[in-house]
Structures are given as C-alpha cells and as structure tokens.
Amino acid sequence: MKDIIEKIEIIKGDITKIKVDAIVNAANRSLLGGGGVDGAIHRAAGRELLKECETLHGCDTGDAKITKGYNLPCKYVIHTVGPIYKDGNSNEDKLLYSCYKKSLEILIKNNLRTIAFPAISTGIYGYPKEEAANIACDAVIDMLKNYGDKIDQVWFVCFGDIDYEIYKRLLKIKLDID
Ligand code: ADP
Numbered sequence: 001m002k003d004i005i006e007k008i009e010i011i012k013g014d015i016t017k018i019k020v021d022a023i024v025n026a027a028n029r030s031l032l033g034g035g036g037v038d039g040a041i042h043r044a045a046g047r048e049l050l051k052e053c054e055t056l057h058g059c060d061t062g063d064a065k066i067t068k069g070y071n072l073p074c075k076y077v078i079h080t081v082g083p084i085y086k087d088g089n090s091n092e093d094k095l096l097y098s099c100y101k102k103s104l105e106i107l108i109k110n111n112l113r114t115i116a117f118p119a120i121s122t123g124i125y126g127y128p129k130e131e132a133a134n135i136a137c138d139a140v141i142d143m144l145k146n147y148g149d150k151i152d153q154v155w156f157v158c159f160g161d162i163d164y165e166i167y168k169r170l171l172k173i174k175l176d177i178d
Contacts, residue, residue, distance in 0.1 A: 004144045005175050008154050010167045015157040016044035021112035022066070022076040023157075024103050026120045029058050029081050031065065036123040037159075041077060045070040049077065062098035066106050076112065078103045082121030085128070093135055096121055100139035108150045116155035119163050133166045137174055 015023050015037060025041045028034045031053045033042045042049055052067045056079075059065050064080035080103050083095035099120050107115050117136065121127035140154050158164040171177070 001175055003148055004141060005177060007144055007148065007151065008140065008156070008171060008175075010156045010158065010164060010171065012158050012161070012164045014040065014159070015116055015118050016040050016072060018116045018155065018157060019073040020114040020116045020153070020155065021074065022078050022103075022107055022110075022114070023069070023072065023074045023116045024064075024118065024120070025077050025079045026082055026118050026123070026125075027059065027079040029061065031056050031059050031079050031081075034124070037118045041072070045072045045077065053079070062095035062102070064099065064102040064106050066110060074116070076110070078106050078115070080120060082125050082127065085121060085126040088131075092121075092127065093131075096127065096132060096135045097139045100136055101143060104140070104143045104147070104151065104154075108147055113150070113152040114155075115151070115153070116157050118157055118159065122163070129163060130166055130170075133163065133170055137167070137170050141174060 026037050048070045056065050059081050061081045066078050069075050080099040083092040122129050122132045156167050
C-alpha cells in the first residue's frame with residue numbers, strides 16, 4: 001500500500017495548468033469539444049487539438065483516445081467519455097470505472113508515466129460526486145496494484161473544495177492512512 005499512497009496526489013486547481021505526461025479530458029462522444037473541463041482544455045490547447053480530434057471519429061462511452069497536448073503544458077490529452085448519470089442502474093458505475101481503467105491503459109501503452117484526472121461525469125453529466133469519487137479511487141488503486149511498475153504518479157485534480165474533501169476522506173479510508 002505504501003507504494004500506492006506515494007503515487008496518488010490530490011490537488012485543487014485547474015487541470016489545464018498541470019505539467020504531466022497526460023491529462024484526461026471528460027469529453028463527449030463526438031470528441032469535438034463541449035463545456036466544462038472539455039471546453040477549458042480545448043481553449044488552452046488551441047485549434048490544433050480540435051483538428052486532431054476530428055480525425056478520431058468520436059469515442060464510445062467508457063472508452064478513451066489519445067491526442068497530443070499542443071499549447072497545454074502536458075504532452076498528451078487522453079479523451080474519455082463518461083456516462084451520463086440516469087438512475088444509478090444503467091451501468092453507470094461500470095462505464096465510469098472503465099473510463100479510468102482505459103485511460104491508464106492508454107497511458108501505459110504509450111510509455112507515459114504521469115497522469116492527471118478530473119472528476120469525470122460529475123459536472124454536466126450529473127454523476128453524484130461521492131459515488132463517482134469512490135469509483136475513481138477504486139479504479140486507480142486497482143490499476144496501481146496491477147501495473148504500479150509502469151505508472152509513476154496519478155493526480156486527482158479537484159475543481160473545488162467539495163471534491164477535494166471527498167477524495168481526501170475516501171483515499172484515507174481506502175489506503176488506511178493515519
Ligand atoms: P462531465 O460532462 O463529464 O460531467 P464536466 O466538465 O461538466 O464533465 O465536469 C467534470 C468535472 O470537471 C466537474 O467536477 C467540474 O467541476 C470539473 N472541472 C471543470 N473545469 C475544470 C478544470 N479546468 N480543471 C479541472 N476540473 C474541472
């Protein structure tokens with residue numbers, strides 16, 4: 001567990017400012033830009049990002065695709081499509097877990113080692129924050145258990161105090177930190 005604790009960082013801030021190998025975008029299925037974190041990433045990256053996204057022909061919910069980072073401080077952007085929250089019984093949990101898992105698989109496949117995640121699906125897509133953070137933590141911990149030698153650092157980037165407190169509390173419990 002010690003290895004895993006050291007590899008996870010929780011911070012408050014704007015994901016477009018973070019200098020890691022890859023940041024994750026909570027995109028929509030078109031991959032052609034949207035509101036929230038998606039809009040912020042496209043604005044900061046510039047038009048070239050949209051041009052590359054146009055060549056990808058969209059992305060399924062729960063899946064992920066990679067592009068370069070252009071004007072962003074990160075090298076790459078991994079675009080994943082979170083589920084729209086309906087009633088909690090429409091496979092939302094598996095799809096959200098898959099977003100984190102697939103993003104980390106793409107990171108590894110591209111020999112990249114550091115990644116920053118926003119709280120996928122918890123904005124416009126309406127996923128309850130606590131439930132979403134629980135799934136995000138489980139997926140990242142599972143991947144670090146299985147592929148820890150290939151991943152150096154995972155950042156959870158919280159856009160506000162509420163998310164920050166939730167992630168801190170959940171990780172403390174899950175990783176048994178004093
Ligand atoms: P979704 O459509 O997947 O719900 P949103 O972009 O609406 O995506 O929201 C996902 C999360 O990203 C929310 O918690 C929102 O507060 C957060 N967010 C919005 N802008 C940023 C940003 N610049 N950096 C980090 N997180 C952000």
